[in-house]
Amino acid sequence: MAISFKRPWMGVAIPCFIIAFIGYNAHYFILVNFLSLGKQIFFQCILSMIWLSYYLAIMTNPGRPPKVTKDPANTQKFCKKCETYKPERSHHCKTCNQCVLMMDHHCPWTMNCVGYSNYPQFLRFLFWVIITTGYLLIQLCIRIKYIWDHRYLRSASYNITTKTELIFLTILTPFDAFILLTIFVLFIRCIRNQIFNGMTQIENWEQERLESLYYRRNSTLLQTLINQVWTIYPTEKTSVHETEAEELLEKKRQHRLRFMTIVNFPYDNGFMANMTTSLGSSPFNWIWPWGGPEGDGTSFEHSEVNMYEKGSSLQDIILSLPWPPDGGRQQASSGEQNVEVNQEDGEFVIRNNNVSIDRRSWQNDWGEELKDFGVDAEIDS
Template identity: 55%
Template sequence: MAVKLKWPWLGIAIPTFLISFIGYGAHYFILSNFLSTLKQIAFESSLLMIWVSYYLAIYTNPGRPSPTYQPSPSVWSNYCKKCQNYKPERSHHCKACNQCVLMMDHHCPWTMNCVGFKNYPHFLRFVFWVITTTGVLFWIQVKRVCFIWQQRHLPGYLFKKSELLFLTILTPMNFFVLFTITILFLRCVFNQIINGRSQIESWDMDRLESLFDSQRLIKKLIENTWKIHPEAKSPQLERDAENLLTQHRIRFEEVVNFPYNIDLFTNAIIYLGPLHLWLWPFGAPTGDGNSFPKNDISKYDVNSSLEDIMLSLPWPPDGGKIKTVSNHSNLAIETFNEGGEQVVRSRIAQSGRSAIREKWYNDWGESLDDFGVDVDME
């Protein structure tokens, strides 16, 4: 779940302290005792890359929509009353940054800035260099601890007390940073590079699956299909729609397509820029962030089946603003056996699973608000 700090400046102070204390403390009190000069320079260079990437992730604007942007028929029309402008596809208004953010991923408390289209490469490079630096340092620390343990029978004056002290303090601290940042890195890569989604879009996908499982999504998809593509409506497709509503034999991936997931390499190029610039501190993504290429599944053909036309709906296919109301007025039906007889009773469904989009939460307990989205502007 997203971290919320009472004093936002701590989001910068805590990482700055950890980078400085672990990095320079380890260098001065541990590494300088046995590493060669060349290896120490390499370590400091890696540390420098952390600082540069972190600075750019903090101070690079995540991207504002063009003031002349006008939505195309292939995306939902979404007007931001605060910015007095239309929001491009994948954009959201951040309540902390007080602006609409292109391809908003989340508002990061550790940079006091949104992670969006224009600074996502800086953010991912920052995370990458933290993992690289702490990973190498942890390996060196473990080897040093093993070496000292093997030499434990030698006189104590052969080892500096300051080195022993900082090994004891910094090794678990460094491992904690390595472990937590690695989890963050894997989540970012899985969402953005492998699946082509921002964290908000992954959250939306979970929401749609929840609606599908509770049989509340198909009806809305059919309504949106007739609304966006009225020319496709025919007696045959209307019969197909009726069958979908009554049979419930279709799978989620047969009616919902995430249009921005193309392939792993193309996703990486779009969000990180050309391959040779991935580790370059000033590397930037391709495109303008106001529109994005889409996969072949999202192409509309009037002669397609109803399911294929649903797959071509703009993201999110339910429109994103629709209040999702349970078929039983927030009641779920539960059956069980009691004394050999079947008993039927109703129970209140989980509020997070039957609420409007702005209040829905996923299995991590995250709502739109946790990502920094101004839900009133959605």
């Protein structure tokens, strides 16, 4: 679920306090007691990388589309607030009050959107938090073990620790571990979506929405996709393709047509290509604080499966539809209260239909709605 603050600056003040509280208290009350000077300098260097990458994630504009008043391909959506056509993968952020190129989500912790131009900075910020908190946790555990092993050696003349150090060890160790765990989970989610699947968080949400809608009882998604083909590619509305449409609809009614055979995410081009799209082609760019992708964020390479070829089968043309293939249209809720049971590949699949199918209020398994990513859902349809 989305986090919001009455005073947006609190979203930056809280992380700054946490970084400073853990980093500097750990150094001056614990690490100086046993770490070598070289290791202390190393810790301060990686801590500084957190500050730098965080600053860049906050201050770098996520990417603003150029003004475009015509859409010759008839595939882009018009943003009434920005008064321009939005390139593919772009959305209007209601908080930043601008359209954002390859928008991933609006982050309250940076008071900024995460998009095409600053996604590398955001990912590097998460990376350096993990490196720093992980390194610190190892050192804190080493210190705790040392103190425990020598707990009987303390005396008036030989004291291996102080009360202040023990207090900060007790506070900072679980606190540091908690931050490491939460940021690591977020980092893995970002890597899984953007690098392994080529998706932003919004696009992953769309994929889950479409799959949920497809397997709903009496789903009309396939018919919507066919109508999209007739709208975008009117010359493909031939008698042959109309016959194919009836056959596909019949297969769907008989539960013989799987979701992945008619909906395929178009921007997933493999691990290295996804890395290049998000972070740039050079490994040096991946760690360089100011490194980023080399394109302009307005057009992206499509996978071969999603390339449109005139005269292809209707099923292949459906796969070539712009993302999202249903046009992101709002679906009226049926109000049904039921559970659907289908059989797929010899296994029974149970799907709960007790949720709204309106795009503006549909929730994924994390309980996230479209607006939770910062998208202005009222105009993004």
